[in-house]
Amino acid sequence: xxxxxxxxxxxxxLGGSLGLAAKARGLAGRVVGVGRDPAKxxxxxxxxxxxxxxxxxxxxxxxxxxVVVCTPVDLIPRHVRxxxxxxxxxxxxxxxxxxxARIVAEVGNRLPAHVAFVGSHPMAGSEKKGPGHAVADxxxxxxxxxxxxxxxxxxAVERLKRFWEGVGSRVVTMSPEEHDRAVAxxxxxxxxxxxxxxxxxxxxxxPVSAGGFRDTTRIAAAAPAxxxxxxxxxxxxxLAGCARFAARFEEFRKLLEADDGPGLIRWLNEGKKxxxxxxx
Amino acid sequence: xxxxxxxxxxxxxLGGSLGLAAKARGLAGRVVGVGRDPAKxxxxxxxxxxxxxxxxxxxxxxxxxxVVVCTPVDLIPRHVRxxxxxxxxxxxxxxxxxxxARIVAEVGNRLPAHVAFVGSHPMAGSEKKGPGHAVADxxxxxxxxxxxxxxxxxxAVERLKRFWEGVGSRVVTMSPEEHDRAVAxxxxxxxxxxxxxxxxxxxxxxPVSAGGFRDTTRIAAAAPAxxxxxxxxxxxxxLAGCARFAARFEEFRKLLEADDGPGLIRWLNEGKKxxxxxxx
Numbered sequence: 001x002x003x004x005x006x007x008x009x010x011x012x013x014l015g016g017s018l019g020l021a022a023k024a025r026g027l028a029g030r031v032v033g034v035g036r037d038p039a040k041x042x043x044x045x046x047x048x049x050x051x052x053x054x055x056x057x058x059x060x061x062x063x064x065x066x067v068v069v070c071t072p073v074d075l076i077p078r079h080v081r082x083x084x085x086x087x088x089x090x091x092x093x094x095x096x097x098x099x100x101a102r103i104v105a106e107v108g109n110r111l112p113a114h115v116a117f118v119g120s121h122p123m124a125g126s127e128k129k130g131p132g133h134a135v136a137d138x139x140x141x142x143x144x145x146x147x148x149x150x151x152x153x154x155x156a157v158e159r160l161k162r163f164w165e166g167v168g169s170r171v172v173t174m175s176p177e178e179h180d181r182a183v184a185x186x187x188x189x190x191x192x193x194x195x196x197x198x199x200x201x202x203x204x205x206x207p208v209s210a211g212g213f214r215d216t217t218r219i220a221a222a223a224p225a226x227x228x229x230x231x232x233x234x235x236x237x238x239l240a241g242c243a244r245f246a247a248r249f250e251e252f253r254k255l256l257e258a259d260d261g262p263g264l265i266r267w268l269n270e271g272k273k274x275x276x277x278x279x280x
Numbered sequence: 281x282x283x284x285x286x287x288x289x290x291x292x293x294l295g296g297s298l299g300l301a302a303k304a305r306g307l308a309g310r311v312v313g314v315g316r317d318p319a320k321x322x323x324x325x326x327x328x329x330x331x332x333x334x335x336x337x338x339x340x341x342x343x344x345x346x347v348v349v350c351t352p353v354d355l356i357p358r359h360v361r362x363x364x365x366x367x368x369x370x371x372x373x374x375x376x377x378x379x380x381a382r383i384v385a386e387v388g389n390r391l392p393a394h395v396a397f398v399g400s401h402p403m404a405g406s407e408k409k410g411p412g413h414a415v416a417d418x419x420x421x422x423x424x425x426x427x428x429x430x431x432x433x434x435x436a437v438e439r440l441k442r443f444w445e446g447v448g449s450r451v452v453t454m455s456p457e458e459h460d461r462a463v464a465x466x467x468x469x470x471x472x473x474x475x476x477x478x479x480x481x482x483x484x485x486x487p488v489s490a491g492g493f494r495d496t497t498r499i500a501a502a503a504p505a506x507x508x509x510x511x512x513x514x515x516x517x518x519l520a521g522c523a524r525f526a527a528r529f530e531e532f533r534k535l536l537e538a539d540d541g542p543g544l545i546r547w548l549n550e551g552k553k554x555x556x557x558x559x560x
Contacts, residue, residue: 123488123489123490124490124491125490125491125492126491127560142490143487143488143489143490145488172487172488181485182485182488183485183488185480185481185482185485186481186485186486186488186489186490186493187489187490187492187493189477189480189481190477190481190492190493190496190497191492192529192532193473193476193477193496193529194492194496194551195532195547195548195551195552196473196525196528196529196531196532196551197469197470197473197525197551198551198552198554198555199528199547199550199551199554200465200469200521200524200525200528201465201466201469201470201554202465203554203557205461205462205463205465205466206466206554206557206558207423207452208403208423208425208452208462208463208466209403209423209466209467209558210403210404210405210422210423210466210467211404211405211406212405212467212470212471212474212498212499213466213467213470213558214558215495215496215498215499216470216473216474216495216496216497216498216499217470217496217551217554217555217558218492218495218496218555218560219492219495219496220548220551220552220554220555221552221555221556221560222552224544224545224548224549224552225545227544227548228541228544228545228548229541231536231544232536232539232541232544235536235539238536239533239536239537241480242529242532242533242536243533244480245476245477245480245529246526246529246530246533248476248479248480249472249473249476249522249525249526249529250526251476252472252475252476252522253519253522253523253526256511256512256515256518256519256522257519259512259515261508261509261512264504264507264508264511264512265504265505265508267475267479268475268500268504268507268508269504270479271474271475271476271477271478271479271497271500272475272478272500272501272502272504274478274479274481274483274486274497274500275478275497275498275500275501276501277483277486278486278489278493278494278497280407280498280501
């Protein structure tokens with residue numbers, strides 16, 4: 001057991017899965033969930049993702065030695081600060097937000113000295129929502145990026161890394177800024193591209209679509225309310241990615257317009273090489 | 281049994297799967313394969329996808345009452361014409377090419393009067409290649425588009441539709457031109473987008489990528505030699521799709537640049553609506 005009491009603020013797909021994983025793997029003695037939606041809390045209790053449910057952060061935090069904030073990225077700084085004010089000495093706080101630089105900067109130096117905050121981002125999730133889709137193995141073999149800064153408590157960083165390894169993930173350490181660049185590449189830009197593609201296609205032709213379209217647009221089904229603040233809190237990196245992608249796509253259009261067979265083969269091979277490096 | 285002898289010209293993933301499906305479902309008495317690669321033919325024989333293998337079209341066609349040409353789209357018209365010259369009276373010929381207008385136009389009126397050609401396109405496949413990946417259920421619950429013209433023999437069209445239904449697919453009938461517009465939307469444009477995305481991302485960040493990136497770029501692993509002629513034989517429709525997609529993506533970029541939260545939500549919802557209509 002790594003922690004006596006794990007408090008999870010925001011019991012959706014990620015928070016619920018984290019509770020299931022921590023309990024299944026014996027990482028926490030007790031899991032306390034916080035959320036505003038009684039139906040979600042009831043589902044999480046029923047699934048055994050949490051042992052105890054609260055509507056208010058104030059009621060859940062005082063006993064916790066690990067707090068994980070799993071709310072939308074625009075709410076995370078406030079929730080971390082609220083939790084930190086109430087936390088017992090030695091409590092470690094983290095979050096699972098998809099952007100890190102702004103969160104870490106906003107939380108940064110505003111916390112009481114007796115607690116430690118380090119940002120995290122498990123690269124796990126789904127286009128599905130809510131604790132009803134939670135699974136204990138959501139983090140297995142997925143990367144979790146931990147983003148310490150020069151101010152971070154090294155002991156808290158180590159304990160947090162062990163926790164994420166404990167739920168089955170591979171821990172990668174980056175600065176908050178490098179994290180945001182990395183996920184702009186592999187997550188935020190792909191999301192914008194998939195959503196643009198879904199918004200381009202003539203729905204009349206969906207009945208003849210196949211696996212390629214299904215895969216390429218899958219993440220466009222995700223909740224806009226989750227993604228809007230992700231894009232906005234990683235705006236500069238996503239805009240830079242957009243410019244690179246648009247230029248790359250324009251290369252294709254020009255090659256096809258010129259009916260340039262060898263050029264198209266070369267261009268397709270460049271993309272294939274990257275995708276092949278990832279494996280199926 | 282719908283046909284005595286099915287000849288498959290080009291025994292790759294699609295041709296091999298078609299042989300397996302036709303035999304598993306008792307649609308053909310005998311399946312004859314044609315290909316230039318002895319290793320592929322040997323694999324197809326071993327898997328039971330074909331009963332007999334030939335290097336030359338001339339040796340495989342005379343007994344066939346159904347010929348399915350499964351070679352790359354740029355070779356299909358020539359292979360159909362070659363097969364048609366040798367085919368017995370009443371033989372039906374089709375192909376599985378991913379574009380149809382050019383193939384149907386090039387084959388069109390140049391065939392002997394005693395055979396019938398109707399274009400087909402099963403919306404099945406994979407980023408994988410070769411008969412080693414062939415499976416008998418590749419066509420199950422997938423759309424197969426059949427593209428008759430005013431000149432098509434109605435009896436041949438009916439028999440061909442029954443054959444595609446026989447291997448498990450849903451048959452949809454379109455003109456060759458409408459087919460090409462449909463697949464530009466749901467297949468060719470998505471392929472270009474996925475390949476552009478794979479070619480944009482910094483490979484250094486692949487280790488922290490997750491399911492979203494994996495899904496969105498999966499088809500970028502497909503063989504460039506297959507896709508280059510697909511794009512080139514559906515050039516006008518793909519270019520039209522590129523222009524629509526680029527405009528749609530630029531909308532996103534501008535909304536993010538303007539930090540327009542409600543606009544981003546609206547834009548994301550428009551894509552989500554299309555993707556939700558497809559189901560998971």
